[in-house]
Amino acid sequence: MLAHAIQNRGMSLFNPFIPHIATVVDIRQETGDIRTLGLRFNNRDLDFDFAPGQFVEVSLFGYGEVPIGLASSPTRRETIEISVKRMGMVTGQIHKLTIGDTIGIRGPYGNGWPVDMLRGKHVLVIGGGIGLSPLRSLIDYLLDQRDDFGTIKILYGARTPNDLVYKHLLRKWGEARDTEVFCTVDIGTPEWDGHVGVVTALFEQANITIENTVVITCGPPIMIKFVTMGLEKMGFADTDIITSMEKMMKCGIGKCGHCNIGSKYVCVDGPVFTHRELKNLPKEL
Numbered sequence: 194m195l196a197h198a199i200q201n202r203g204m205s206l207f208n209p210f211i212p213h214i215a216t217v218v219d220i221r222q223e224t225g226d227i228r229t230l231g232l233r234f235n236n237r238d239l240d241f242d243f244a245p246g247q248f249v250e251v252s253l254f255g256y257g258e259v260p261i262g263l264a265s266s267p268t269r270r271e272t273i274e275i276s277v278k279r280m281g282m283v284t285g286q287i288h289k290l291t292i293g294d295t296i297g298i299r300g301p302y303g304n305g306w307p308v309d310m311l312r313g314k315h316v317l318v319i320g321g322g323i324g325l326s327p328l329r330s331l332i333d334y335l336l337d338q339r340d341d342f343g344t345i346k347i348l349y350g351a352r353t354p355n356d357l358v359y360k361h362l363l364r365k366w367g368e369a370r371d372t373e374v375f376c377t378v379d380i381g382t383p384e385w386d387g388h389v390g391v392v393t394a395l396f397e398q399a400n401i402t403i404e405n406t407v408v409i410t411c412g413p414p415i416m417i418k419f420v421t422m423g424l425e426k427m428g429f430a431d432t433d434i435i436t437s438m439e440k441m442m443k444c445g446i447g448k449c450g451h452c453n454i455g456s457k458y459v460c461v462d463g464p465v466f467t468h469r470e471l472k473n474l475p476k477e478l
């Protein structure tokens with residue numbers, strides 16, 4: 194199937210199996226340890242297409258590769274954006290990049306969010322910390338085709354106010370038609386006048402309806418655990434709760450076995466799964 198992803202569109206042959214050189218054209222420091230990079234392929238003829246929720250392998254020459262979700266929407270193709278949390282060797286180097294530096298991008302990989310299934314439905318988006326990044330790709334995609342979807346409710350939690358990403362977008366999203374944003378932090382500060390508590394504490398305030406609603410969620414495993422428990426208790430079907438899973442990866446294309454769980458390779462069968470699919474995977478989750 195991946196072989197079909199080599200696309201010949203007019204003059205531009207896009208090969209997802211090799212790194213393509215991209216230049217950093219924009220940097221936004223979101224929090225102390227998360228930054229968003231705007232990237233442009235050096236070969237402007239490359240027609241890089243992707244779906245919200247897919248990821249790329251980012252190469253830092255001399256250091257290695259890391260899987261990173263695409264944060265921008267395919268409906269906004271001027272640049273692609275990724276948001277990266279500083280964790281170790283490679284992400285640490287990404288945090289040292291400056292405008293004009295180059296990196297390699299191969300992909301896109303993975304299945305992405307099931308956008309066609311969302312058409313005509315209400316969408317409840319629940320994110321935690323850097324998990325808002327692949328959700329941002331979806332939110333902008335939904336907002337750019339606003340008439341195709343029902344109400345959009347976005348619930349977002351971070352550890353402290355300083356750990357909230359995309360602060361400018363959270364405000365903007367909340368101004369869109371039939372779209373509401375609810376934010377919370379685990380630990381407040383004297384300046385924070387918003388909600389304090391875990392993201393599930395927002396369920397009541399958000400006045401969630403189950404009928405014709407699909408939940409899309411991404412965040413730390415502990416958040417996903419309590420979010421799915423809470424949603425199932427409310428009556429959501431496990432097929433209507435959809436999450437993106439982070440697993441150690443190397444190749445990203447189903448060859449090395451690093452991301453294997455039972456019969457699934459998270460890099461090709463996922464990273465997006467329904468809660469029902471996740472329940473049926475072996476327990477190491």
Ligand SMILES: Cc1cc2nc3c(=O)[nH]c(=O)nc-3n(C[C@H](O)[C@H](O)[C@H](O)COP(=O)(O)OP(=O)(O)OC[C@H]3O[C@@H](n4cnc5c(N)ncnc54)[C@H](O)[C@@H]3O)c2cc1C
Nearest residue numbers: 248259260261262276277278280281282283284439440441
């Ligand atoms: C499909 C997918 C999408 C991702 N999207 C993003 C994203 O949009 N933004 C982002 O900042 N990060 C994302 N990650 C996580 C990112 O790939 C890791 O943080 C990165 O590989 C760490 O590499 P490193 O060399 O900096 O750290 P290392 O030196 O390799 O490790 C440092 C620490 O990070 C942990 N770590 C390593 N790999 C992962 C991983 N895959 N998941 C969780 N923890 C890990 C290690 O256990 C260790 O504690 C994604 C991971 C996957 C699988």
Ligand code: FES
Nearest residue numbers: 443445449450460
């Ligand atoms: S990362 Fe190599 S098989 Fe999935």
